[in-house]
Amino acid sequence: MSARRIIAVLLENEAGALSRIIGLFAQRNYNIESLTVAPTEDETLSRLTLTTCGDESTIEQVTKQLNKLIEVVKVVDLTDGDHIERELMLVKVRAEGAQRPEIKRVADIFRGQIVDLTPDAYTVQLTGPSEKLDAFIRAIGRAAVLEVARSGVSGIGRGDAMMRL
C-alpha cells in the first residue's frame, strides 16, 4: 500500500548537509514530491520537510537511511500522528474584463489574497494543504493560469507533540 508521507528532519545547519539528503533519495531510488528547508530558531539547526510516497517498508527504510546520515539529528514521520500541513502558492492568473470579478470571487472562496495586479492579470497568494491549492487551480481552469510558484509542504505535529532535541 503506497501512501503519501510527510517527513520532518532536523539537521545540522552546515554546508553540504542538504545535498546529502537529496543525494540519498536519488541514490536509493526513493521519490521526493516536495521539499522545503530553512534554519530554525536555533541557528545551528535547519528543519526540512519532505513529502514522499511508498509502502510501509520503503518508508521505514527512508527514515532509517535518513537517520544514518551523520548530519541528521532527528527524523519524524508526521503522518504517523495528527499534524498540520501547509503549503504556500503564488499564482499568476489571466484576468481580463469580465473575468476579473470572477477570479476575485474564486480567490475569496479559497481565502486567497490578490497581492499584485496588472490590467491583464492577478497574482493570487494561497496557503493550505496541497489538495486545496490543487483545487484552486482546477476551479480557475488551467487555461487561465499563467505561472505557478509553490513552496512545497511544511508540517508540524498537533497538540503537545514537539520535535526538538
Added chain:
Amino acid sequence: MAEMLSGADMLVRALQDEGVEYLFGYPGGAALHIYDAIFKQQKVEHILVRHEQAAAHMADGYARATGRPGVVLVTSGPGATNTITGIATAHMDSTPIVVISGQVPTDQLGTDAFQETDMVGVSRPVVKHSFLVRNAAEIPMAVKKAFYIAASGRPGPVVIDVPKDATDPNAKFEYAYPKDVAMRSYNPVAHGHSGQIRAAVKLLLAAKRPVIYSGGGVVQGDAAEALTAIARRLDYPVTNTLMGLGGFPGTDRRFLGMLGLHGTFEANLAMHHADVIFAVGARFDDRVTNNPAKFCPSAKFIHLDVDPASISKIIPADIPIVGAAAPALTGMLGRLETELERNPDAIDRDAIDAWWRRIDGWRGRFGLDHDQRARGDAPLLPQQVVQAVYRATRGEAYVTADVGQHQMFAAQYYLFDEPRRWINSGGLGTMGFGLPAAMGAQFAFPDAQVVCVTGEGSFMMNMQELSTCMQYALPIKIINLNNQALGMVKQWQDMQYGGRHSHSTYKDALPDFVALAASFGHAGFRVDTLPELEAVVAEIFSDKYKDRLVFLDAWIDPDEHVYPMAIKGGAMNEMVLTRNGGPAPPP
C-alpha cells in the same frame, strides 16, 4: 603557550596523534604543502603508490587486517577521483578508511581551476561522511571526527578535502588535538536491547533446525570469539557469508562452509530447511538470498546488526536486535548460560541430533569436492592450487583475493580459522583489489605470510603496484589462477548465453608473467600440471623466498566452472552442482 603550527603541519601532527603508522599516497600540486610537512617528520611513514586507486585498496587491506583505519593522501582532481573505486569498495564492505585529498585554494573553488574536482560531491554516495575544510583551524577537529566516524558504529570511509590555502606553511595557528569528540547527531548503538536479547535466546533454545548465519559484521566487530563460544555451547551449525569467513573456525565440524550463490550444498540446504536462523552482522545480500520470496520458507529470523537500516531491509526480522556484535553476543552468551543453568534440558537434543544427521548426509553426498571428483583426470584445477597453498601455509596466511572464479575457489577451499585473515571485495566486487590489499596487510604485519590469490584479468588491473612492492621489498606471494579468460564472465556466458564468449578472452595477448615479475626484481614460477604443483608451492613458501615477492603463474583448466551455483530466481535449495550434473535433487 600553545604550539603554533601551519595547517599542513597540523594535519600531519593530527595523524601522528591519532596513532597513524602509514599513509598510502601520491603527491601532486594541491597536496604539496602537506607533502613538505610529511618530509619533515618520521613518525608517520608515507608509502608511495603507483596509482591512487591502489592507495585506497592498500589502506582498506590494512584496515581489514588490523581493525584500525587505513589512511590515504592524494592530490586534487584526478588524484582524488582515482580513489573513488577504492572508497566505494570500502563503503560496500564497511571498512574504516580515511581519505585526505588536496583541493584547489578556496578562492578558486568552483572556477574550474586546474585539477579541480568537487571531491565531496563526487564521493558523496560512497562515503560514510565527508568534510570540506574551510580554514586551517578546523583541521584538528576534522581529523578527530573523521577517525571517530570511520571506525565506530558500522565502519566506513570518510573523506577530508583540504584546500591548498588551508595548508599554507606561512599561516600558523594554535594546535591542540581534541581528546574526545561528541556529536549530537551521531551516537552509534553499542549493547543490544536486553529484552530483545532475552527473546532471541528463548527462540534459539527452542529451535529444532537452527542455523547461525554470520557475516562481515562479526569479523569487523571483533566478535568471532563470542560467536564461536555461542555456537559451540549450543552445538548449532554455522555458515558464513563471503565477508564473514573466519568469523567462525573453518575447520570446526560445526562449520558448513560459505552460503549463497556459490555456497556449499550443505550450507544452502540447511538454510532452506531451518526453523530458526540467527543472522549476525550479515545483510541478506542478494548473492546470499537469491529470490527473497522463496528464501528459507519455514524460518523465523533473529537479526543482530549494528546498522538498524540493515535489519528488515530485505527479509523481515522476527526478533531485531540493534547493537555492536561483540557486546551483544557477549550479552547473549551470558543470558544463554543463565537459561541453561535454570533448565539444562532447554535444548531439544534429539531434534538437534536429527538435524545434524540430515546436514551430515548432505555434506557426505554433495560436499565441495563433489565437482572435483566428477571431473576425473582433468588438467590442473584451480581448486587444487588453492588447496596446495592452504596446506603449504597451514591455513594461517592472510589471503587476499580479486574478483571472479578464483575468489570463489579461494573462499571455498581455504579454511580460515581466524578472523581478518580473508580479505576480499565482497560487496562492490572490485577487480584489482587483491594485490594492493595484500600490500596493506603486509605493511600491517611485515612478518606474516600474505598471499594474494588472483586471476590474470584482475591482476592486470593494478599490476603497476609490482613496482611499489619492489620499492618497499614486500614479500607477498601472488598465486595467479591463469585461465586466459575472464572466467566468471565466461562461466555465465556458458550457462546463460549459449556459450557465446563475448569479449571474455584474450589468450594470445597475455604477458609472460614470470618475465614480468622478474623485470620488477621479483621471482616468478609457472606451473601447469598437478604433479609439479606441490613441489613448486612448497618451494615458494620455503625460507628461500621468505623475503621476496613470488609470482606463481598457475595455468589451470580454462573450462572449469565454480560450483555449486544457485539457480537464478530460485530458493536456496535450488543449485547446480556439476557441469553435466544439472540441478541437484532438492531433498
